[in-house]
Amino acid sequence: MRNAILFTLVGILCSPVAALAQGGANAEIAALRAEITALTARLDRLEQTQSSGVAAPPAPAPAVAVAQSVPAADSAVLKFSGDMRYRHEAINDDASAERQRQRIRARFGVTADVTDDVRVGLTLATGNDDPVSANQTLDTGFSRKSIGVDRAYFAWDATDDLNITGGKMADPFYRPGNHHLIYDGDLNPEGLALRYDRTSWFANLAGLWVEERGDADDSILVGGQLAYRRALAGGKRLTAGVSYYDYLNTQNQTPFWDGAPAGNRVDAAGNYLNDFNEAELFAEFSFKAGERPLSLFADYVTNVEADDENTGYALGAWYGEVTKPGTWRIGYAYQQLEADAVIGTFTDSDFAGGGTDGRGHIVDFSYGFRTRWTLALKYFINDRGMAAGEERDYNRLQADIQFTY
Numbered sequence: 001m002r003n004a005i006l007f008t009l010v011g012i013l014c015s016p017v018a019a020l021a022q023g024g025a026n027a028e029i030a031a032l033r034a035e036i037t038a039l040t041a042r043l044d045r046l047e048q049t050q051s052s053g054v055a056a057p058p059a060p061a062p063a064v065a066v067a068q069s070v071p072a073a074d075s076a077v078l079k080f081s082g083d084m085r086y087r088h089e090a091i092n093d094d095a096s097a098e099r100q101r102q103r104i105r106a107r108f109g110v111t112a113d114v115t116d117d118v119r120v121g122l123t124l125a126t127g128n129d130d131p132v133s134a135n136q137t138l139d140t141g142f143s144r145k146s147i148g149v150d151r152a153y154f155a156w157d158a159t160d161d162l163n164i165t166g167g168k169m170a171d172p173f174y175r176p177g178n179h180h181l182i183y184d185g186d187l188n189p190e191g192l193a194l195r196y197d198r199t200s201w202f203a204n205l206a207g208l209w210v211e212e213r214g215d216a217d218d219s220i221l222v223g224g225q226l227a228y229r230r231a232l233a234g235g236k237r238l239t240a241g242v243s244y245y246d247y248l249n250t251q252n253q254t255p256f257w258d259g260a261p262a263g264n265r266v267d268a269a270g271n272y273l274n275d276f277n278e279a280e281l282f283a284e285f286s287f288k289a290g291e292r293p294l295s296l297f298a299d300y301v302t303n304v305e306a307d308d309e310n311t312g313y314a315l316g317a318w319y320g321e322v323t324k325p326g327t328w329r330i331g332y333a334y335q336q337l338e339a340d341a342v343i344g345t346f347t348d349s350d351f352a353g354g355g356t357d358g359r360g361h362i363v364d365f366s367y368g369f370r371t372r373w374t375l376a377l378k379y380f381i382n383d384r385g386m387a388a389g390e391e392r393d394y395n396r397l398q399a400d401i402q403f404t405y
Contacts (some may be wrong), residue, residue: 077112079110080108082405083105083106084104084105084106084107084402085402085403086401088100088102089397091353092394093392093395101139102137104126104136104138105136106126107123107124107125109121118157120153120155121151121155122152124150125147125150126145126147131186131257132184132348132349133349134150150188165194166192167190168188168189169189171188172193172195172206173223174282177284177314179299179316180351181342181347182347183346184346184349189206189221190208191206191209193205193206201226203226204223205224205225211256216253218248219253220249225241225242227241228241235287236287237285238283239283240284241283242279242280243280244280245276246276247275251272251275255345256345256346262354262356263344263356263358274303274305275305275306276306276342276343277305280300281300284298295317295318298313301313301342302341309338309340309387310338312335312337312342317331318331322367322368323368325373329365330364331362331364331365332361332363333361335351335359335362337357339357339387341356351380352383353382357385357386358384359383359386362378362381363381364376364379365378374402374403376399377398377399377400378398380397382396
């Protein structure tokens with residue numbers, strides 16, 4: 001260390017020494033040499049002080065004040081995550097011209113562990129205010145794209161088994177096969193949710209504010225879910241359960257979000273024709289088939305407040321899993337969703353063009369191209385508009401490049 005400091009000092013002093021030599025100022029050169037000698041002696045004394053175990057005098061305070069940092073023990077632990085997807089989409093709807101478009105979806109989130117059992121989170125995402133899509137179409141002359149709050153929530157682990165979440169959160173309900181029969185995967189509802197999780201069973205309960213009205217009663221979703229799960233011999237797993245979703249103050253109200261019925265039937269004034277109390281039965285069975293996982297799932301829902309056009313179901317399977325480069329997954333599902341089986345605004349925005357009153361096949365394939373880099377294809381072969389008396393073919397191809405971090 002001493003030699004490094006001396007070389008630095010010599011380098012700093014050499015420039016004025018050279019300049020003075022050019023002017024013949026021998027006296028000044030001698031003074032500089034004396035200063036170097038004094039600095040060398042001072043370094044010797046500092047080294048002796050350190051070797052004797054005596055603390056060196058504190059360094060002088062910096063000329064510019066710096067912000068005081070929060071002690072590590074009191075600091076929240078921040079974690080960052082996100083994903084970005086680039087999509088090419090081809091849509092062939094018998095009711096309109098064939099469409100080709102490019103879309104992006106980018107999300108960035110941060111969570112903070114406020115205490116050992118409380119965390120808060122914030123996620124920003126591209127897209128407009130559509131509740132079931134963060135996609136942003138590339139158009140309008142390279143214009144700047146929208147970004148907004150996708151999630152803003154707190155989560156409290158009240159006990160080892162009980163978690164309470166509030167705010168704008170991820171869907172708190174379990175979906176068999178991660179299939180989107182009732183709720184789209186991008187839907188982030190708002191309100192309060194409780195999850196009680198034990199080894200062999202779990203329960204979810206939520207009160208979610210759908211529409212606040214100053215001149216009428218609010219529309220609120222009260223939902224509950226109870227499920228049994230068991231690990232079987234040979235690595236097999238079974239999950240089965242029931243759910244009930246009750247939309248309060250919904251019949252005779254304007255369809256949620258943008259006023260479009262999204263496949264639901266409406267009266268002459270454009271308001272919901274039926275109330276929505278949705279009962280769900282679901283099951284998922286997973287096991288190893290050869291070296292890869294295989295999962296089979298079934299999901300059934302009926303709206304007990306509608307006399308007809310009130311049921312929906314999905315049956316499907318997926319094989320394989322994308323966990324690292326070179327791994328892959330393939331999946332298939334058949335789905336039918338009658339017009340008033342569920343709220344159309346919140347169901348899968350891709351299947352049959354979004355909403356209810358659709359049926360058909362879904363085939364998808366994903367491949368781990370590189371670490372945190374996935375390539376995916378999904379193809380929808382659907383029919384839509386049966387209850388509306390306008391049945392037509394609807395096909396949709398999606399080719400994705402996805403990155404996560």
